Amino acid sequence: MLNKNFSPKNQSAFSARFEAQKIAFGPVVFQCVHYAWKRGMLQALSDAGQSGLSVAELSATKCWTDYALKVVLETCLSAGVVYLQDGNYVLDKTGYCILTDKITQINFDFNQDVCYEGLAKLAESLDKEQPIGLNVLGPWPTIYEGLSELPEPAKASWFAFDHHYSDTSFPTILADIFATAPKHVMDIGANTGKFSCAALAYNSAVQLHLVDLPIQLAVAEKSLQDAGVRERAHLHPTDLLNAEQPLKSGMDVIWMSQFLSCFSEAVIATILQRAVAALGPKGQLIIMDTFWDRQRYDIASYCLINTSPYFTSMASGNSKIYESTDYIRLAELAGLELLTVRDDIGYCHSLLRFGVASA
Structure with a gap:
């Protein structure tokens, strides 16, 4: 413990x-x-x-x-x-x-422009497990439907926060993604397509399957076109809150980065179950996320723990920054087994690699 x-x-x-x-x-x-x-x-x-x-x-x-x-x-x-x-x-x-200090400034702007006013509704958000504070930015049920329409300066501050943490990690993990020579990689929670563009540039033969809400895939598609890699990318508009929507099967690797923290444990369980069904023979699931229990320094744990109220008031109402043991437990329930863990990626990321558990 x-x-x-x-x-x-x-x-x-x-x-x-x-x-x-x-x-x-x-x-x-x-x-x-x-x-x-x-x-x-x-x-x-x-x-x-x-x-x-x-x-x-x-x-x-x-x-x-x-x-x-x-x-x-x-x-x-x-x-x-x-x-x-x-x-x-x-x-x-x-x-x-x-x-x-850039990361201090990004955290300041994120909390001021995205979170501050809405956090006044934290108590109601916690009681109802709904992002009640989000209405100060827009009328969406969660922030993810409205990312491309957020008012400024909230939009710029949100993407600066999201990308600054993830972008420092992408260059160091592409070798991990392609360690098993996958031909089909699925990027669940593709967002603006940054990872997919990087992966397609890294490997000239891979086929990338992007899964996200339609409005986000429209943004990702433009990124793919601008990068000149659209022909090897396949878009799969999906509402992952709908447990009845399956994922395309036959994947060698399924990738999720800073994604599952957007959902409750109950929804994470359904996503992992569908991921298992979408994996091909010997396929693997790789999750990169920011776990507060796997940080070397208290300053990182502090920042991550105190990002969770944003998820409550502004993002989804029922998600958070999780402990790594939460993901591992839910993955095992879905029929996966933990193969490897790599920490100290970028600012504060860890990489969990799972395979389908033996019968």
């Missing part, structure tokens, strides 16, 4: 109470730091170097009022984003990270 503890050992009651206040005021801190970053306060302090700037000096630029500067920078001070030195505000290491 996994043992995990994010609290310092021997934490005092006073320290615990301080941590509790950080949680209570978390939304306030987020918005103030976001303002300081987006409106250029942090950049101005970075440009000033170790000497920093006073409120009067910042106000003289006419970019912010004294009032706005004091409210925002005092919150940034409390969060360790800046520090005070001889009356001047100086950018601290956390503030520098916000200014320069």
Whole structure:
């Protein structure tokens, strides 16, 4: 059983109470730091170097009022984003990270533009297991039907978040996909077609079968055409929430990347059952996903765990970032057996390879 503890050992009651206040005021801190970053306060302090700037000096630029500067920078001070030195505000290491670290910026934008307003409906979403918060972005039953129609800046922030995590992994896993020399590979949850394009470019003989909702396959088809690989791609419009819709059979490899986390355990079970039926002789199922229980560093586990409420309020209402043992258990129930596991792919991915269990 996994043992995990994010609290310092021997934490005092006073320290615990301080941590509790950080949680209570978390939304306030987020918005103030976001303002300081987006409106250029942090950049101005970075440009000033170790000497920093006073409120009067910042106000003289006419970019912010004294009032706005004091409210925002005092919150940034409390969060360790800046520090005070001889009356001047100086950018601290956390503030520098916000200014320069791409993944931090992507996480900020995703939570602000996609999640923040809808998370106010988290309690109702949890109670009903429906993405009640999604209505702030559009009228779809889940976010997946509306990805190509999301309003800006939510659309750009969603795709930046999704692609930044997956794109760092694709270059290192293509050899895994083709290790058994498959002729027919199925990409379930093809999304924009990025993986399919990469796989078709990697192997000039493979036939790629893309499975997703019609609206997503339309986006993927354009990607395939632009990449000049459309002739070896086969589109299979499928609503995977419909357990009665089978998958095309005879597949040598079925691939799923950051896909099953979009569904409840009950739906995952039906998808895995259909995947087993679609595999040809000696076919394999390969799943790449972000499992919070398989992370080397607590920072990765923290980010993944706290992505789950997005799935609740905004995406589907009943999915999450899972533990790897959840997938393995559901795969075994579907008639699969775990063959290999590879961790530390890209930022935080793991690769699970399954074969059909022996009778």
